[in-house]
Amino acid sequence: MTVQLLPCYVRGITFAPEPLDTAPSYVRSRDANRWHRPRSGWRFAKDRVAIRYWCGADASDCLGVEETPVGDDVCGTCEGRFQAQQDGTLVFTPRSSLPPRICPATGVQNPAWMRPTRSFPCLVCGEDVTAPPISRYYSGRHIIRHKPGPGLIPPPCRVHGWFYLRLVDGRIVCACTIDLGEVA
Known part of the structure; x- marks a missing residue:
């Protein structure tokens, strides 16, 4: 069996x-x-x-x-x-099969960069993220560290889970499904 x-x-x-x-x-x-x-x-x-x-x-x-x-x-x-x-x-x-405690979008290019608003929905989990004021510690270019919201993209990649999510053409996919030469 x-x-x-x-x-x-x-x-x-x-x-x-x-x-x-x-x-x-x-x-x-x-x-x-x-x-x-x-x-x-x-x-x-x-x-x-x-x-x-x-x-x-x-x-x-x-x-x-x-x-x-x-x-x-x-x-x-x-x-x-x-x-x-x-x-x-x-x-x-x-632990590897649990959803991440920190949203995988942390550190990704901030879609609100150079826009009048500093609050926007995270593209991976849907959580409202507010960018801190720009300072010498934060340039405003990347999404800040936050807990994933209820809309975390299910299901995880069958091989990598939530480890390698990337934004490609307005949608979130695992990096193993795309040509890395285009994204890197």
């Missing part, structure tokens, strides 16, 4: 893996002395697969089985967390 994997967002645009949806019930690296439960994974080359375990470790080029061979050890941390998550007694939400 294969298991459903949780999303695992990665940082880095040049490293753009394909997320895996399922994996064998138990996996281990070739050098490991015990079997682990897979939590998330991705394919990053035509033959290479990386798996993150429930215990927090990860490995690439894993061996996978549906049932562990008799007498082989199983990681207790992985087994406990996997079973608790299956039973609903453990709520596991990796």
Whole structure:
């Protein structure tokens, strides 16, 4: 029986893996002395697969089985967390899969720059942002740091989450979906 994997967002645009949806019930690296439960994974080359375990470790080029061979050890941390998550007694939400605490538009070019108003809706989250007065610490050119509003663009990119949002032609997209030569 294969298991459903949780999303695992990665940082880095040049490293753009394909997320895996399922994996064998138990996996281990070739050098490991015990079997682990897979939590998330991705394919990053035509033959290479990386798996993150429930215990927090990860490995690439894993061996996978549906049932562990008799007498082989199983990681207790992985087994406990996997079973608790299956039973609903453990709520596991990796920080990388949560919406950001700081809006991804922070530091992006300010659309109100050189306009009479200093208050404008953030293009990413819809929150009303007020630019502080221009001073030696703030030039007015970039959006200030703020918490994301209720309109944060869902859903996150399947590979990068909310890490690499860019404004392109009036809409917000993940940088992995565009040609970086045009935006950089």
